[in-house]
Amino acid sequence: MNCCRSPKNSAEFTKYYQLRWKMLREPWQQPVGSEKDDLEEQSYHRMIINSKDEVLAVGRLERNGQHQGKIRYMAVSETTSGQGLGRQLVVELEALAQQLGITQIVLEAREKAVGFYEKLGYLQVNKSHLLFNEIQHFTMQKSLSAHDNHHAELVNELQNTWHDTIPMSKAMNIEISYYDKAKLITHCDPAFNKNLHQTMFAGSIYTLATLTGWGWVYLQLKQAELEGDIVLANADIKYRAPIKGTAHCQLDFEEVIGELTSLKEGKKAKMQVMANLYSGDKVAATFHGQFAVLPKKSS
Template sequence: MVQCRAPKNSSELAQYYQLRWQMLRQPWQQPMGSEKDDLEAQSYHRVLVDDSDNILGVGRLHKCSQDQAVIRYMAIKESKQGQGLGKLLVQALELLAAQMGATTLTLNARDNAVQFYQQLGYVNQGYSHTLYSEIRHDKMTKQLNKPAQHLAQKAESLQQIWHQTIPLSQVMNINICYFDQQTLLTNCEPSINKNLHNTMFAGSIYTLATLTGWAWVYFALQRKALQADIVLAKGDIRYIAPLAGVANARTAVDLVTGDASSLTQGKNARFNIAVEVCCGDNVVAIFNGSYVAIAQ
């Protein structure tokens, strides 16, 4: 069975770049290294693998703004072409983009791939550029499906609470991107959260992480139809690397302890929540927060 996932170690990542070079650069006598650009550390890298973890295809997703993403470096191993793997890879990247808050996807399609992307719902916007003076590319775009209605309603309700009670959240434009009871993803507007080094301001990273943990508690209370005041009792953050691109914050069931059950007995509920702040596949900061839901 073929699956799409991130490279799981440095060896797979090297194979990922090797296939990218072999399919997209070697036929035009380009040197190793020409298959990479300055955005690799900010991107989501995905491989198609079989049951033996052989890499069959590669592709990259890059967030260029809070709600826009770009697909690049799509390649399927030559011996595996014509088996529907390209469609599988594009659909996986589209799902990832939507989960990360993108509503518009863009790509530059080689002349011989335009029809393929049109069949997947992409609209040809016309000529983009010519690579190596011979490979024509057309710019193509696609609007992604909006989140499920129930998520949209929950997210809108929470965002209204944030914006009314925490003005900074509105200035940062913090949004709920995805929530399925198992994983929660948020993002914010990158252009207004930069410091003098053109990386994300540490205070903005902390705020995004804090509110992501707060949102997890909020949704936990919503599931049980419980009312409580949510406060952060303690928060610690470890900054691992500068965040030069678009931030996403993530928490999930395996990063949370505690539940809301004690509120039914009139007692406060406590949650310990870890939040990973990411840029592409890379975790750039880890926040650990202790939250209290105060019984009313």
């Protein structure tokens, strides 16, 4: 059975890039290595792989900014052409983009692929570059609706609370792009949060992670119909790699320890969370925080 996911290890990445080169570079006598660029480390890679660990199709999503993404390097194996794998891959990349808060996808389509993308809702913008003096490309784009969030009202309340009470969160333009009780994803404006090295400022990474953790506790309080003052009691962050593009922060329910029922008895509650900052598919920083929730004093 086929599975669409990101490559898990170096061996799978080798197969991933091999198919990209074989379909997009080898026919035009381009050397191995020409199938890669400088954005590989900060992009989202997806492949369709079968039960025999054969890579059947590949594609990449990169971010041009906080709300725009670009699909590139789409390739399907000759042996599986016509089986709908290309469509499956685009749908997967679009769903990922929606979770990340991307509202517009752009791409450069080869002339023979224009019809394929038009069937998926992409519109031609203009005639683009000529690759290898032979392959005409066309710029195409598609608007994506916001992720269908059943907790939209609650999420908007949290985001407005940040922007109204924490000036830094508004300046960073911290936004929530996804929440489903099991996962919370946030992101911020990459241009505002860059340092002199053109990577994400460490203080911005810490702020985004801290507010994501605080926000998780806030959402749990609201859903449990409880009240309390949330304070950060202890925190630690490990910076693993520089973030050159647009980061997103993700907090998963499995990484949360603690509960809030003690608030019903007027006692303090505690929650420990872990959140990861991602540059593309890779974890660039890991935040551990312990939050205390203090019961509201009756007036």
